Amino acid sequence: MILEKQNKIENNPLKYEDYEGPELKHGQVIVKVQANGVCHSDLHIIEGDFPLPPELFPLIPGHEIVGEVVESKSDIQIGERVGIGWFYSACGKCEYCISGKENLCPYATVTGINHKGGYSEYVALDSTYVSRIPDNLNSVETAPLFCAGITAYSAVRRLNIAPNDRIAVFGIGGLGFYGLQLIRLMGGKACAITTSHKDVAEKAEAAEITDKPSGHYDGAIVFAPNSKIVQTAASSVKSGKTIVVPAVMDKIEIPFSSFMWEKNITSVASGLRKETRAILDIASSEGLISMVHKSKLSSANEVLNNLKQGKVKGREVLVP
Amino acid sequence: MILEKQNKIENNPLKYEDYEGPELKHGQVIVKVQANGVCHSDLHIIEGDFPLPPELFPLIPGHEIVGEVVESKSDIQIGERVGIGWFYSACGKCEYCISGKENLCPYATVTGINHKGGYSEYVALDSTYVSRIPDNLNSVETAPLFCAGITAYSAVRRLNIAPNDRIAVFGIGGLGFYGLQLIRLMGGKACAITTSHKDVAEKAEAAEITDKPSGHYDGAIVFAPNSKIVQTAASSVKSGKTIVVPAVMDKIEIPFSSFMWEKNITSVASGLRKETRAILDIASSEGLISMVHKSKLSSANEVLNNLKQGKVKGREVLVP
Amino acid sequence: MILEKQNKIENNPLKYEDYEGPELKHGQVIVKVQANGVCHSDLHIIEGDFPLPPELFPLIPGHEIVGEVVESKSDIQIGERVGIGWFYSACGKCEYCISGKENLCPYATVTGINHKGGYSEYVALDSTYVSRIPDNLNSVETAPLFCAGITAYSAVRRLNIAPNDRIAVFGIGGLGFYGLQLIRLMGGKACAITTSHKDVAEKAEAAEITDKPSGHYDGAIVFAPNSKIVQTAASSVKSGKTIVVPAVMDKIEIPFSSFMWEKNITSVASGLRKETRAILDIASSEGLISMVHKSKLSSANEVLNNLKQGKVKGREVLVP
Amino acid sequence: MILEKQNKIENNPLKYEDYEGPELKHGQVIVKVQANGVCHSDLHIIEGDFPLPPELFPLIPGHEIVGEVVESKSDIQIGERVGIGWFYSACGKCEYCISGKENLCPYATVTGINHKGGYSEYVALDSTYVSRIPDNLNSVETAPLFCAGITAYSAVRRLNIAPNDRIAVFGIGGLGFYGLQLIRLMGGKACAITTSHKDVAEKAEAAEITDKPSGHYDGAIVFAPNSKIVQTAASSVKSGKTIVVPAVMDKIEIPFSSFMWEKNITSVASGLRKETRAILDIASSEGLISMVHKSKLSSANEVLNNLKQGKVKGREVLVP
Ligand SMILES: [Zn+2]
Ligand SMILES: [Zn+2]
Ligand SMILES: [Zn+2]
Ligand SMILES: [Zn+2]
């Protein structure tokens, strides 16, 4: 599905056309796409909310890719299943790359923006940055782990959960669903604050499900893209605790009374390989649940239209 | 100097009167005050910016106290020199107290508010919470370490400075003067951002002194009580780095573009005993410099008036 | 049960005699003992493997105490249930006490050595150091948490378990039983290395149970008091990983080839209040299982005799 | 200087012969060697203490290399100065490489063993793993930083030095000389334990220089390859503190009484790029001193003979 120019999704800007397959460079693999999760960011990319320079077009979106290696100029074998998320590659030698923080590399490139992404049949990926898929995971359920999953994982890991820590989760959508499960699997008590998504919180086996925060939390994660909710989160954690904000919003604004007493507020830039491998390992052995709905790649415009209108429950995954 | 009722400093609300000396309880010491630093918070307490319940009056302010023990119902000997800061005591058994974070104890009491403070000749202090003064330190220069000093120390320690990290310091007054010195003594490069206080930064041997932040800092401390400066600080540190805000202001407000990329923002609640002992140890062996001006205790109203009008350079210390 | 003089347990050195009840000091509580776990150290204390000065006698052993408060000169109410372990009290102001490491305090005193312990009907405890017992825990099953439990907890916490880390546990007795459960509850994979206690490992729901270590572990704990096993543990963890040794033995001896590659070896001095409270909280909410056998206090000599002869399975708990 | 076969240094096994210059591969640079430090490991490699497979011969030793880039198939420019140490390259994708611990990579290769090293005029280096040399550093003094320097740096960093921590250093040779300086530059008090090298400790401006450890250290580093000294170090640090052992010996053996109370013992596998860059940065801005003696490359056998006989003071650096 090729995007010639950024345009409103209502105009069906993605065209289902033949595209000359990717060229295989040294260190790369060609992957036959089996599943590509549809992320809300795709909508922003397609509709032009993120301005992009003309040389990136025609562009193929998609950054939650799982597929099978069909060609390789690397040590990955043909037939192996691999996946990639938002971060396509990094420089490998800057101060971030050499410190295990490749997601902060200033030379990082992005799947579905700088490189043709997963809304297609074949993609060329860098063998150094892909992750292998454990055999017992199916491709459709695994694809969303590559963006939604690792973002939630990264947020939860920032909290250094001690056993039985009560962690408040604000925003119980796709990421929150993973977040609640991961808090529980790491020994914490997942506390969902939600009015409309109690069913999702129950499915994630949250320890507490409430409309309003009860307070005295040992940490909080804000998946809802709303500055007011960051304020609520900050005022509901204990002194000395951390509020992680993986959501994107226009600003952070907190009254000082909710910030003082050594509270910490931090954002998340997702995508470390070690986090990706960790969540795949957890999914493989612990039975992390994904809520997915499978659609045809050719229906991508329609799927994104539904997403925009809030009609999508769980994660849509496109299959070529 | 007794405060009967909160009132503007212009009205000389502190009265120099005889006050029945403090009673000595089990575990306490009576200290003959040798020096008491004048903190900006004293002004807020006296003028009523912090509302206080009537049962706390008459009140004696002062929370940067150094003096000699003259009576003791504890293992501290008569003749020893000790000091106390903002935190007078904590409960000793809450989750914070048992984790080395007594400054977050919800039962903490405050010197000069809950207990008669250092604007006097004698104070009763809790032997568990005072710190001994190393012999080679003089009382007048040491008093300001008990609030200004440890707040700066605590802020600097939050940054986990690696050798040669460039740390931006915004607000080069009394706390900033200590902050710059401490960054240098911990192996970092102290970068003072200041237009009006370059002389102070030079005296602190700052590695860089500029009007405007050059950016790419490995951390930042905001001693200036100004939300705009927190924004500037946030946008001038590298990805993944921390902005420590010991200053008090009405709110934290930062555009998301300056917050994303895993930046951390945190506040400081000063007063750990281990921090106090550390800064006394540093002062004793490394020659940490204080900028102090000695005044008579009886001139407290006048000194505070000058402080309010911005006429004080360095730290005023009252001597009975 | 009073010990006049250290002596072999076969000689029934503990006498069941009336003892003048403890005196209640400021800050203390008198506790009616409901349960006291029998620890292997008790045997060493009684038999004289730890030489003790004469002024400590007559001595009453016992350092896994749970009981009800019947008198109080503190903020703990009569009727509350509390417990205490090996560490009876610490100084509250040394560098360890003020850093949340009271278990390293050089002035710490020990229950059942410096103070009359739990082999009795009433004990006087320091209200600052006891821990409250959650209502849904029964006293007999809870008593062993105060030494066996927190030692295991402390060992596991030293490993900073990441999700799915494979942790090898050597020595699957009472402590190992808790250790395996805690590793699982903190999100790790508990790997029991045992030939004779596979049933215990199964009851603890260990993820892997083997005769011999498979290697490549992300950490190891050695509960078996045997220097050879420390060697085995060191050679079976990955580079950069930690071997925790809560067991006591005469020396640590490891070939350099098993130590190099940044491995870490560390011991455990149990007893932090925050660890005690954490394990009580986990037991209360997660259903941590204890394996206990109840005996009469008056049969203490017999119980210790059985322990010495290796006839005890699980933990013996004495009830007055 | 080519080594055809491992042999005693007395037999002058290194031959000064023409060797076909290295071939330039994708991602590599050709470096004209300006200086190569002589490390004690070179002697072990040459004399056969480390058995090496025949396919590695003829071998060119040398792993403290600084030189100028004369050809490049990478983003490093001709004319830039770069250096490399023991670790020549790592895999870039194993669990260690993606966590900033490339020195533990099981696929790491070694300069002067797996690749022709610095006892030569030209070497081919991997552009991803070399470090750029700051302009104000001269090549001869900088070369030893690439093995001796970063090993000392890595050891010191493992101690998480708090301001004024007293750190004991055992073994005051080349590495110890760097170690003492680095402890001081990171805000600690460097305590040299030495009988024969007090002059070196003085030159490093150690805070304490003694024959015997005074005890109560906040950490210790053992640069002397001697198991007895590890025992001494363990017994002379405070409870809860760390003993770092960068030296290589046959075993670690410590009485339990010196190990208990939560002491930590750990080894060092040197070579992280971030550590290398950090020490170069420190050398560039802080004036870290090297003690070097320059010799001709062609005299390598003689220099190594002197090293073996203990005649070398400071670090020998070979210049082509
Ligand atoms: Zn996404
Ligand atoms: Zn959106
Ligand atoms: Zn990079
Ligand atoms: Zn103050």
Ligand SMILES: [Zn+2]
């Ligand atoms: Zn408290």
Ligand SMILES: [Zn+2]
């Ligand atoms: Zn015990």
Ligand SMILES: [Zn+2]
């Ligand atoms: Zn025993």
Ligand SMILES: [Zn+2]
């Ligand atoms: Zn203590």
Ligand SMILES: [Zn+2]
């Ligand atoms: Zn070397």
Ligand SMILES: [Zn+2]
């Ligand atoms: Zn690797």
